[in-house]
Amino acid sequence: MKISNVNSKMAVWLTTVKTALVRTILLGSFQIKPPTRAIVILPTLCFVLFSTSLSAQVTSSVDTTLIRIGEEIRYNVYVEADTTDLVVFPEGQTFLPLEVIESYKVDTTFEAKKMRLIKKYGLTQFDSGAYTIPKQKIVINEKVFNLDSIKVEVRDVPVDTTKQKMFEIKPAVEVDKPPFNFWDLVPWIVGLLLAAIVAYIFLRRKKQKEAQEQQLPPYEEALVALQNLDNSELLQEDKSKEYYSHLTEIVKRYLDREVDDTVLESTSDELIARLELHKDAGNFDFEPEDITRLAAILKRADLVKFAKMKQAKEQALADRSAVEDIINHTHEVIPEPTEEELLENELYLEAQRKKKQRRKYAYLASGMILGLLLTAFIYGTINGFDTLKDKVFGNEIRELAEGRWYKSEYGNPAVILETPEILVRTEIDIPEAENIVVSSANVFSAGDITDALYVLVSSTQTRNAQEEVDLDPLMDAALSELEKRGALNMIVKREDFSTEKGISGLKAYGNFNVSVGDNKVMKEQSFYELLLFAQQNGVQTVLVVYKNDGRFSVGVKDRIINSVELELQETKDN
Numbered sequence: 001m002k003i004s005n006v007n008s009k010m011a012v013w014l015t016t017v018k019t020a021l022v023r024t025i026l027l028g029s030f031q032i033k034p035p036t037r038a039i040v041i042l043p044t045l046c047f048v049l050f051s052t053s054l055s056a057q058v059t060s061s062v063d064t065t066l067i068r069i070g071e072e073i074r075y076n077v078y079v080e081a082d083t084t085d086l087v088v089f090p091e092g093q094t095f096l097p098l099e100v101i102e103s104y105k106v107d108t109t110f111e112a113k114k115m116r117l118i119k120k121y122g123l124t125q126f127d128s129g130a131y132t133i134p135k136q137k138i139v140i141n142e143k144v145f146n147l148d149s150i151k152v153e154v155r156d157v158p159v160d161t162t163k164q165k166m167f168e169i170k171p172a173v174e175v176d177k178p179p180f181n182f183w184d185l186v187p188w189i190v191g192l193l194l195a196a197i198v199a200y201i202f203l204r205r206k207k208q209k210e211a212q213e214q215q216l217p218p219y220e221e222a223l224v225a226l227q228n229l230d231n232s233e234l235l236q237e238d239k240s241k242e243y244y245s246h247l248t249e250i251v252k253r254y255l256d257r258e259v260d261d262t263v264l265e266s267t268s269d270e271l272i273a274r275l276e277l278h279k280d281a282g283n284f285d286f287e288p289e290d291i292t293r294l295a296a297i298l299k300r301a302d303l304v305k306f307a308k309m310k311q312a313k314e315q316a317l318a319d320r321s322a323v324e325d326i327i328n329h330t331h332e333v334i335p336e337p338t339e340e341e342l343l344e345n346e347l348y349l350e351a352q353r354k355k356k357q358r359r360k361y362a363y364l365a366s367g368m369i370l371g372l373l374l375t376a377f378i379y380g381t382i383n384g385f386d387t388l389k390d391k392v393f394g395n396e397i398r399e400l401a402e403g404r405w406y407k408s409e410y411g412n413p414a415v416i417l418e419t420p421e422i423l424v425r426t427e428i429d430i431p432e433a434e435n436i437v438v439s440s441a442n443v444f445s446a447g448d449i450t451d452a453l454y455v456l457v458s459s460t461q462t463r464n465a466q467e468e469v470d471l472d473p474l475m476d477a478a479l480s481e482l483e484k485r486g487a488l489n490m491i492v493k494r495e496d497f498s499t500e501k502g503i504s505g506l507k508a509y510g511n512f513n514v515s516v517g518d519n520k521v522m523k524e525q526s527f528y529e530l531l532l533f534a535q536q537n538g539v540q541t542v543l544v545v546y547k548n549d550g551r552f553s554v555g556v557k558d559r560i561i562n563s564v565e566l567e568l569q570e571t572k573d574n
Contacts, residue, residue: 057081058138058145065152071412072101072122072440073152075133079117081140083110088139089119097131098123098152122440125154187379194371201367205360218257219331225250226324240311244301244319251294251323258334259284268298285333290326297322386551396452401552407563411442411459413538418563419455420556421446426456449486450514450522453556454545462537469534471506478530478541479508486515487526497531503566505533529557533566540566 063074075095079087093100102122109116125131133150216224229250234243252271256263260274272295279286297319303309380388390398400420407418423444440461447454462469479492490512497507508530514522524547531542542564546553 058140058147060136060147060150062133062150062152065150066155067124067152068155068157068412069126069128070124072124073098075121075123077117077119077121077136077138077147079119079138079140080114081117083113083115085115085140087117090136090138094136095121095123095133098125098133128154128156130154183382186382187375190378191371191375194367194374198364198367198371202360202364205363218254219327221257222250222254222327223324225253226320226327229320235313235316238310240304240316241308243316244304244311247316247320247323248298248301251297251326254327255330258330268295268302271298284330287329290329293322294326395549395552397546397549397552397556400453401556405559409567410444410457411540412461412567413459413535413540414567415457415459415540415542416563416565416567417457417542417560419446419560420453421455423455423457449526449545450516452547452549453553454543455560456541456543458539458541460539460541462539469539471532471534474534474539475506475508475530475532478532478543482512482528482530482543487512487528488515488521489513499565500562501565503533503568505531507531527553527557529561531561531564535566535568 057080059078061076061078063076067073077089081087089106091103100121101124104120104122107118107120123133130151130153133152135149136147138145138147225246229243229246232243232246234240234246252263255271255275259278262274263271266274272291275284275286275291275294278284279291300311300315300319304311376388376392389395403420405418405420406422407416408422409416410423423446426443426445428443428445441458442460443456443458445454445456475494479490483490491510492508493510494506494508497505499505509528511525511527514526516522526545527548528543528545530544533540542561544557544560546557548554
């Protein structure tokens with residue numbers, strides 16, 4: 001639909017007058033006498049010269065006066081003027097309340113001494129209603145030409161409720177509680193048990209460490225142990241074996257810590273021999289009587305423990321006093337440690353502490369790793385190891401397949417499809433095939449060609465005079481554009497395609513390698529499906545590129561492709 005107006009009636013009238021005057025000058029000027037001829041010719045020529053500057057013609061038109069919300073109105077301005085004329089077109093938002101979405105370049109053609117200028121503006125409005133395109137001003141050589149205003153109408157997107165079945169609201173239905181599944185709790189139970197075991201080991205070692213840090217020096221420890229033995233009721237209960245076991249352990253532990261660190265592993269005879277050896281070597285100045293008394297006590301203890309001989313209470317108490325005297329005398333003869341020995345001992349204790357700490361961390365890490373491995377094994381046995389791998393390392397395709405999907409319309413004419421991500425408007429070049437001229441294009445996409453999933457939808461309006469569009473050249477152009485964007489070694493198969501509602505198109509599918517830089521190609525192949533549909537004055541494209549993981553990607557692709565539907569383009573006849 002085209003609406004135009006001539007905005008310079010005065011220019012037309014002046015052109016007619018100018019033609020008549022020139023004819024009069026040429027035919028009748030020589031019949032007038034010279035003085036009179038000058039009086040007639042000079043004003044006439046001035047009028048003709050003046051009218052020449054007003055001979056420019058300005059017209060305007062719109063391609064339609066009825067659009068839906070967001071569609072484009074093409075506002076055209078035509079100017080015919082001399083090649084020396086200066087023409088200034090409107091700039092900025094001078095079309096309010098309509099918005100200028102694009103100001104196209106001026107198309108200029110020349111014919112003799114005339115030039116024809118065509119300036120196009122893309123206008124739209126996002127609210128329904130009746131609007132008026134205001135008068136626009138065109139300036140030619142400081143002369144202003146006013147274009148007529150044009151009324152347009154913007155309508156809402158129609159919703160056909162006659163095809164949507166209506167149903168009553170159904171009442172709430174009680175659903176039985178699903179049965180209890182014990183195996184779903186097994187991984188959690190195992191994980192909690194392992195955590196409890198690790199915590200117990202950690203706390204136990206912590207208590208042992210605290211007990212070691214709180215250990216008394218050897219002499220004080222021996223005296224406290226003797227005091228505790230006195231407070232016991234072993235002698236009153238006639239438990240000589242237990243009494244002598246504690247008594248000999250007290251004296252041996254003291255000698256092990258202060259004199260010789262092999263005492264606890266030695267027999268009674270070996271212990272006495274090592275004490276005499278230390279005395280003879282001059283390491284300790286033991287009293288011979290103490291060694292003799294200790295040897296007698298150890299022999300009686302062996303008889304009580306191994307021969308089950310009973311000892312009188314008085315003898316046991318005497319042996320207890322003798323052990324205390326031996327400990328006191330030994331404590332007196334033990335030399336004070338030198339600074340070097342103290343430092344060496346401190347370094348040794350620090351090294352032991354670090355060693356124990358490293359061992360504790362190793363036990364803790366081993367327990368945690370073992371627990372994780374056991375939990376992973378149980379989880380993988382129940383739910384599958386592929387699921388376990390996806391949970392640990394992630395699987396983008398699986399997340400898309402099992403996540404929320406969105407069904408929406410894109411472009412004009414609309415392409416309707418369901419995708420795991422909402423497509424966003426994208427600016428890319430739309431290839432033109434032979435005899436196909438693109439007038440406007442809407443492109444939407446999600447992801448990138450190098451991602452695990454890439455979806456692209458385009459809806460293109462064309463200025464094609466053909467009733468039917470040949471899809472093969474368009475498919476060739478689309479595949480060539482895909483190669484320009486990084487598709488290498490492309491394998492192409494073609495076949496006819498129809499949507500669930502019977503709209504026919506052309507499908508190309510196959511695989512290719514993606515170029516990611518200079519001489520760099522992704523090792524993993526990408527697979528694709530490209531759908532192409534053509535209507536009168538409209539071409540619609542759906543492209544899905546994916547990496548085949550063998551489990552979810554094909555299902556995601558099929559769900560997208562099977563959901564594709566199209567909005568049919570309205571024609572002038574319908």
